[in-house]
Amino acid sequence: MTDVLILGGTGWLSGQVARRWVDAGAAVTCLARGGRPAPAAAALVVADRGEPDAYSAIADREWDEIVDISSRAEHVAAAVAALADRAAHWTYVSTVSVYARDDVEGEDESAPLAEPAQPGDEYDYSREKAAAEASVLAALDDRAAIVRPGLVVGPGDPTDRFGYWVSRFALAGSEPVLVPASTAGVSVIDVDDLADLVFAVGRERWSGVANAVGHGFPLDEVLTLARDVAGHTGEVVSAPGEWLEEHDVSYWMGPRSLPLWLPDEAIGHWTRSNAVYRARGGRLRPLRETLERTLDDERARGLGRERASGLSRADEREILAELR
Incomplete structure (x- = not known):
């Protein structure tokens, strides 16, 4: 054995x-x-x-x-x-x-x-x-x-980063949602796809180094897909990065952040090569599938719960009011 x-x-x-x-x-x-x-x-x-x-x-x-x-x-x-x-x-x-x-x-x-x-x-x-x-x-x-x-996502994510968006769009329903105006992008890997790869390299006793990362997508495309999966019908309100920083909204993760948002110059963060990972048979499931799995998990955990990353809905409403 x-x-x-x-x-x-x-x-x-x-x-x-x-x-x-x-x-x-x-x-x-x-x-x-x-x-x-x-x-x-x-x-x-x-x-x-x-x-x-x-x-x-x-x-x-x-x-x-x-x-x-x-x-x-x-x-x-x-x-x-x-x-x-x-x-x-x-x-x-x-x-x-x-x-x-x-x-x-x-x-x-x-x-x-x-x-x-x-x-x-x-x-x-x-x-x-x-x-x-x-x-x-x-x-x-x-x-x-x-x-x-790279950024590991999917059901059970304790960091609350990726799930913030599909959860927020679902929670907002027909109300507005705040997003960053950004030319940056994001690359994610589903936790199940990563676990499959870690298991496979151990089973095969493969030696080497592999970036386990997904394909990079512009952040606005990811948010558009998350909105569609969540069925959001409200307005999407975009705010410039400098304005958000002036209002104490942070990049990437943590309290009072807009998760996944990166400085525009951090292009290497979401464009790393995944050629070795794919050559090892690493799976990259469709982003929509991961978003759907994540939304199911977010609903089970509570769309309005306190989160490790992101804006509370109350803080978001205050910021939206200042933008108008």
């Missing part, structure tokens, strides 16, 4: 990967803090990866596949030190944010990376991921796959 260790395995993406291995008949072990259950038929080992003995319960076992998604370089380095010699293959899920710049269109996996974080440095997501990649590759080399996703 195939023995698989998921470092995590109880979260959004890692849980999906664990389920795929379970469905394939593997013996799956999830190592996590224990705040959430492991997927059905997977074993859970409770451990804190910040502790020196985090891997003591599983370090004497041989693993056909190890999957890690951590964004803490020290956690990845410790896992590699404890387990690399016992892993036939290792898949590390990194990010396209690992690249040093995002103002160049269409770059592939050979583009320069951010400077790896060093112990004691202030936390920086890009640099942490770069350091984590370096740890994995230094120890495992041709036994490692590095998967660099």
